[in-house]
Amino acid sequence: MSEPSPDVPRPTSPPRPGPPRADRRTFLGAGAALGAALACRAVPRGRTAALAGGAGDGDELDELFSELTDQRERFEPISPAERRTRRARLARLLDAAGTDALLVEHGPTLDYLTGLAWGRSERLLGLVALADGGSFWVLPAFEEASLRGKLAAAGAPAKKLVTWDEHEYAFAPLAAELERRRVERLAAEPSTRGFVLHGLEAAWKRRVLPGVELVLLLRGRKDEHELRLLRAANELTQEAIVAVAERLRPGLKDREIGAWMRRAQERLGLARPWVLPLLGPSAALPHGSPRGKTLARGDTILVDTGGSFLGYQSDCTRSWSFGAAPSATYERVWNVVRDAQRAAFEALVPGGRARDVDAAARRRIAAGGFGAGYESFTHRLGHGIGLEGHEGPYLDGGSEAILAPGMCFSDEPGIYLPGELGVRLEDIVSVTETGADHFGGWQRSPLSPAP
Helix, strand or coil: CCCCCCCCCCCCCCCCCCCCCCHCCCCCCCHHHHHHHHHHCCCCHHHHHHHHCCCHHHHHHHHHHCCCCCCCCHCCCCHHHHHHHHHHHHHHHHHHHHEEEEECCCHHHHHHHCCCCCCHHHHCCCCEEECCCCCEEEEHHHHHHHHHHHHCCCCCCCCCCECCCCCCCCCCHHHHHHHHHHCCCEEEEECCCHHHHHHHHHHCCCCCCCCCHHHHHCCCCCCCHHHHHHHHHHHHHHHHHHEEEHHCCCCCEEHHHHHHHHHHHHHHHEEEEEECCCCCCCHHHCCCCCCEEEECCCEEEEEEEEECCCCCCCEEEEEECCCCCHHHHHHHHHHHHHHHHHHHHHHHHCCHHHHHHHHHHHHHCCCCCCCCCCCCCCCEEEECCCCCEEEEEEEECCCCCCCCCCCCCECCEEEECCCEEEEECCCEEEEECCCCEEECCCCCCCCCCCC
16 A cells, blocks of 8 residues: 555544444344334424425525534545656656656546646647656646646646647647657556547658557555545445434425435535435346436435535445345345455455455355346446546456555445346445455445444
8 A cells, every 4th residue: 555645634433344244134133223223213293394395405404414414624635746656656657667657637637646636628738748857738728827727726846838829729839859868668547538639640650559558557446535425425424324324204306306415415514426326127228327216205315425525426225125124135235245245254355356346245145045147136236436436456356456545446346137126235335455446335234224
């Protein structure tokens, strides 16, 4: 794991141990007690009843979730000093790979290195990071003042700008600067657009190399500050899910549940929250759509949701039965998915292969009677997460990626029975020096999303 800069705050709590094993009887007894407690919890009934027929406007939802407060001031954002350390590490990675430079358009990798916020357009604006530790920017000439201002605000002032006017396009000036700096092997960040690669190769008369492995080495292992922000993002999302679940009442529509979930996360300080709220058989499609279904007691709920907390992403899925005990089939499916999630967690060890973690979950689902391969568990086990909600490496059956401390993934097995039900449980986990860690609390019962 890369060492964080000295000014990065350390986590305030020690790493959490892996989940304890409990027998089925103990598990169901605790879950039933928790569900009953939540059902009796003193949530102001007048507020939820008034909103049960509609999502409510912003003021009504703010009142409903008044106890949820913005948590961003409790955490330090990534500093300019940390980004300088990242750029220095990229130079070392380039040198070790025998690559002279990396071209980075705007996106998560540029944010990771510089903190620059900029939109992509048909005009190329990007950073070329060099193996000797230097760098230069390529951009439209009319954007120079804007870029300098944004970089100064981000604490990453530009030392060298290569500008181009509208009649000449970016590629000839960029190729000339690469020649001047004797760059022979240039890699491109994986999300670089095709027209940029084609235009540069035509002007430079050289092939641009793929930068997938470089970016995985650069961003795949999170430092302690990143882990702290990822933990906060995911614990806050779990808090929002529980807060919404405590206030649910019959009569709400699936899309209204989504609106409540977004507002609860926003109040906690998460930006751009997204929600997939599915009721009953709608959850049998992993990426199903809300259909305007109205919530009734005994309905099953699947909520997949997340947001951005100081740039780092959350992603959490909870499945539960609302207001009544689930059917025997649902309970059986839920328990098998829970067991598969824990089996994958236990297989997450440094030095292991990503594909073996996916296999551990799949074996448990097959042993539970729901088919091998993709029969009922129709998608990969999980994805990497950090500045992007989905980023490499991935936990799938084809991945030979070697797990290393600091890597973070979603652990999200599911079972989907078309026309009947779907259950998915998703939590964010990280590889440690000795095994794995878990952000937040595991869902413990099919009666409630609470940990």
